[in-house]
Amino acid sequence: MEGGRLKIGITCYPTYGGSGAMAxxxxxxxxxxxxxxxxxxxxxxxxxxxxxxRVFFHEVDVGRYxxxxxxxxxxxxxxxxxxxxxxHRLDLLHVHYAIPHATSxxxxxxxxxxxxxxxxxxxxxxxxxxxxxGQDPSFHSITKFSIEKSDGLTAxxxxxxxxxxxxxxCSSCDVEVIHNFIDPLVYDRSRYSHALRGQIGASRRVxxxxxxxxxxxxxxDIIEIFAAVNREIPSALVMVGDGPDRGIAxxxxxxxxxxxxxxxxxxxxAVAPLLASADLFLLPSQSESxxxxxxxxxxxxxxxVASKAGGLAEVVIDGVTGALREVGDVPAMAQAAVEIxxxxxxxxxxxxxxxxxxRARFAQEDIVAQYEAYYQRALG
Ligand code: GMT
Numbered sequence: 001m002e003g004g005r006l007k008i009g010i011t012c013y014p015t016y017g018g019s020g021a022m023a024x025x026x027x028x029x030x031x032x033x034x035x036x037x038x039x040x041x042x043x044x045x046x047x048x049x050x051x052x053x054r055v056f057f058h059e060v061d062v063g064r065y066x067x068x069x070x071x072x073x074x075x076x077x078x079x080x081x082x083x084x085x086x087x088h089r090l091d092l093l094h095v096h097y098a099i100p101h102a103t104s105x106x107x108x109x110x111x112x113x114x115x116x117x118x119x120x121x122x123x124x125x126x127x128x129x130x131x132x133x134g135q136d137p138s139f140h141s142i143t144k145f146s147i148e149k150s151d152g153l154t155a156x157x158x159x160x161x162x163x164x165x166x167x168x169x170c171s172s173c174d175v176e177v178i179h180n181f182i183d184p185l186v187y188d189r190s191r192y193s194h195a196l197r198g199q200i201g202a203s204r205r206v207x208x209x210x211x212x213x214x215x216x217x218x219x220x221d222i223i224e225i226f227a228a229v230n231r232e233i234p235s236a237l238v239m240v241g242d243g244p245d246r247g248i249a250x251x252x253x254x255x256x257x258x259x260x261x262x263x264x265x266x267x268x269x270a271v272a273p274l275l276a277s278a279d280l281f282l283l284p285s286q287s288e289s290x291x292x293x294x295x296x297x298x299x300x301x302x303x304x305v306a307s308k309a310g311g312l313a314e315v316v317i318d319g320v321t322g323a324l325r326e327v328g329d330v331p332a333m334a335q336a337a338v339e340i341x342x343x344x345x346x347x348x349x350x351x352x353x354x355x356x357x358x359r360a361r362f363a364q365e366d367i368v369a370q371y372e373a374y375y376q377r378a379l380g
Pocket of ligand 1: 013016017018019020022126127128129156180216287288289290291292293
């Protein structure tokens with residue numbers, strides 16, 4: 001560490017997903033504040049631009065060998081972490097999503113001990129690493145072990161912090177909540193042309209959903225909510241992203257007769273320009289530790305109708321910035337959506353409240369400062 005400037009290694013899932021997006025945005029913001037940031041992953045994180053001062057990318061190469069039906073990525077990652085820490089004299093490794101990143105970081109740290117070097121390991125818990133995958137019997141004990149061995153633990157919501165204690169006991173853990181964030185300059189409705197509107201037409205309201213289309217997102221509910229809203233208010237549904245349940249969603253749109261008003265755009269990295277054309281965001285998930293896409297929508301002045309699941313209640317203020325209803329209660333979510341969309345004045349007040357609240361509680365500058373303070377405490 002020189003003059004408070006840190007050398008930080010960041011590991012995340014580099015493909016689509018909120019944890020990878022957040023880890024990348026955090027790394028870029030830290031570099032902008034003068035820190036040196038080293039991303040260590042099997043692929044360049046999707047939100048990482050080609051060149052940014054003080055940002056480096058180290059690819060993890062998982063060697064192939066015919067004996068390995070399952071190449072041991074966790075070990076290759078540990079070795080790369082160890083090498084990068086040694087070569088660049090990193091102060092800390094900040095890993096996002098516990099499995100297997102926290103385990104690999106622990107191995108790297110143990111290896112460093114042999115050469116008399118140390119590094120602090122901070123693990124940020126994002127969601128299913130605690131609520132689903134980490135509780136699978138195959139992973140429970142290694143998840144508990146790895147998070148207990150981390151020098152610092154953060155969770156993206158109060159809900160996830162509570163879940164961590166419930167699922168793992170972790171009597172020695174001290175989990176600090178640091179929420180996800182948005183860059184208010186990027187998630188700003190007024191910055192973008194409404195190109196999507198041009199395709200859909202100005203007379204229809206635009207409902208939007210962005211995700212990786214996994215079962216937890218309840219894509220059938222999205223189509224059903226849309227179909228109900230469309231019966232009352234002429235609308236279009238824009239589905240952004242891709243994943244295992246995309247086919248189910250497409251089929252459901254056909255079976256409900258709304259396929260001509262439903263647009264599947266596939267994976268798109270920059271979502272702010274799309275959100276700027278949206279009137280309402282739908283996130284009726286079964287479980288959601290935070291709901292980063294909901295926050296990005298709110299910051300763009302898009303009211304959110306979501307399920308009352310997990311940490312979503314920490315992001316969406318029911319009746320103020322959107323509406324929260326019970327998981328699976330499609331009629332209630334459709335009704336809430338119609339109430340927001342029907343009256344232009346009401347829509348405008350919810351939209352303004354959403355953009356203001358996102359900036360007041362989740363601005364990048366404030367949250368990144370919380371991470372910096374957390375790092376300094378971890379480093380003593
Ligand atoms: O937890 C996952 O399955 C994936 C993870 C991701 O990489 O997108 O999503 C989680 O982390 C996001 C970023 O912190 C949160 O906004 C999501 O709510 C959370 N997903 C779930 O809890 C299902």
